[in-house]
Amino acid sequence: MSYPPRYKSLPTTVDNEQITSVKARGTAGQKKFIFHLLAVVAIMYATFSGVRYIARSNLKFAKGLWGCHGAHRNLSSLTSHYTLPSGDKIPSVALGVWQAEKGEVGMAVQAALKSGYRHIDGAYAYNNEEYVGKAIRASAVPREQIWLTSKLWNAFHAPEDIEPVLDVTLANLGTDYIYMYLIHWPIAFKKEGNYVLDEALTANPYPTWQKLEEWVDKGKIRNIGISNFNIRRIQNLTANPLKYKPAVNQVELNFWNPQPELLKWAKEHDLILEAYSPLGGSNEVGKTLSQPVVKSIAKELGITPAQVIISWHVQRGTIVLPKSVTPSRIEENLQIFSLPQDLFDKLEKAATSHEPHRTGNPSNRWGLDFDIFDD
Ligand SMILES: NC(=O)c1ccc[n+]([C@@H]2O[C@H](COP(=O)([O-])OP(=O)(O)OC[C@H]3O[C@@H](n4cnc5c(N)ncnc54)[C@H](OP(=O)(O)O)[C@@H]3O)[C@@H](O)[C@H]2O)c1
CATH class of the missing domain: 1.20.5 (Single alpha-helices involved in coiled-coils or other helix-helix interfaces)
Structure with missing residues (x-):
């Protein structure tokens, strides 16, 4: 065996x-x-x-x-809209269209509307409103469901100049009223000559504001606001007997320039901030999205670095205006999530504990002998 x-x-x-x-x-x-x-x-x-x-x-x-924001819009713990003093509800995420070229902006707007965006942030000065309007008309989304923002350019602050340029914007966008119209910069240029400062209207924007209020009453504008105003300039405007106070102040807010003092002040004064260049603008978006703190939060939550940043903005209480002409990014940027408090705090601390810098400041380019933001 x-x-x-x-x-x-x-x-x-x-x-x-x-x-x-x-x-x-x-x-x-x-x-x-x-x-x-x-x-x-x-x-x-x-x-x-x-x-x-x-x-x-x-x-x-x-x-x-x-909650997924935007396309899904269900039970989001991040707000999908803010209520303005007029009672209108403004979507918290917009597609920004500055530097979206004529050949691509229409496609971007259509992709955004398809993904669920209902807020487009444009301006007369972006020189593409006609293409934004065409894209809206070509979409299946009713015009009144889309929150359109445009901005009064610096050369048209004189009260008599406002209606003609507003009409150009309305015609280009294919609408007879606009949800939001902002004074683009607290800087008025004279009509004659390029970048010649109108000192009187820059020092006192009340005549411009009164004319805008008139257009609110006449129905061409639903809400009026400001952009690039610092606290001193806001107070300079609101010291007047305004009929309608500014609904928003659109300013640069991002990881590099988070402006916590302005944000705190705005909250205390019931003024909603809109975050432009929220990803750091085209020059600094790469640097923002590769920050270790941003990447680690993204990894921990299983979302993308851009979603971390865009979520952070809304969680700070601001409207956010990411620009993209890339359909996959457009869709990505609308999906925002409430960051757990410890991760939100970590990101806020990282953004506010380095020396801040602006990603854009045209003061020199416009030949001003002062800094728009400091003066
Ligand atoms: N009131 C004002 O004075 C003022 C000034 C500046 C801006 N704004 C408004 O704010 C909007 C946004 O500001 P912005 O354009 O300066 O800067 P931004 O939105 O911070 O950055 C735009 C850049 O980020 C890229 N990007 C977008 N989503 C991305 C993603 N998920 N992953 C990687 N890259 C991504 C874009 O590339 P692609 O496009 O190639 O995808 C583009 O290069 C403007 O369009 C405008 O509406 C207002």
Whole structure:
């Protein structure tokens, strides 16, 4: 009788009874071993499936809790709209269209409307309103469902110049009223000559504002606001007996220039800020999205770095205006999530603890002998 090697130390001569008993023990041992193996495999499988199920359920729960913004718009704990003093509700995420070229802006607007955006941030000076208007008309979305913002350029602050340029914007956009019209800069240029400062209207924007209020009353504008105004300039305007106070102030806000003092002041004075260049603008978007703190939060939450930044803006209480002409990014930028408080705090701390710098400041380019933001 030959045994498997491991039994070689067993006696080589045995009687039949011993043989039968050894065989029986061997078979029972093998059965026990196979049984245990199967049991272990079954337990491992059950554990693995259970963990997977729980993880999925948690993810669904978390998604339900956080809510997808925009296209899904369900149970978001990040606001999808803010209510303005007029009672109008403004969507918290817009597609920005500055530097969106004529050949691409229409496609971007259509992609945005398809993804669920209902807010487009434009301006007369972006020189592409005609293409934005065409894209809106070509879309299936009713015009009145789209929050359109435009801006009064610096050369048209004189009260008599406002209606003609507003009409050009309305005609280009294909509408007879606009949801939001902003004074683009707290700087007025004279009509004659390029970039010649109108000192009187720059020092006192009230005549411009009064004319805008008139157009609110006449129905061409639903809400009026300001852009690039610092606190001193806001107070300079609001010291007047305004009929309508500024609905928003659109300013640069991003990781590099988070302006916590302005944000705090605006909240205390019930003024909503709109974050322009929210990703750092075309020059600094790459640097923003590769910040270790941004990347680590993105990884932890399973979202993209751009979504972390855009979510952070809305969680700070601002409207956010990311610009993109890339359909996949346009869609990505609308999906925002409430960051857990510790991660929000971590990002806020990182953004506010380095030396701030602006990603854009035209003061020199416009030949001003003062800094628009400091003066
Ligand atoms: N009131 C004012 O004076 C003022 C001044 C500046 C801006 N704004 C408004 O604010 C909007 C946004 O500002 P902005 O254009 O300066 O800067 P931004 O939105 O911070 O950055 C735009 C840049 O980011 C890229 N980008 C967008 N989404 C991305 C993503 N998910 N991943 C990677 N890259 C991404 C864009 O590339 P692609 O386009 O190639 O995708 C583009 O190069 C403007 O369009 C305008 O409406 C207002």
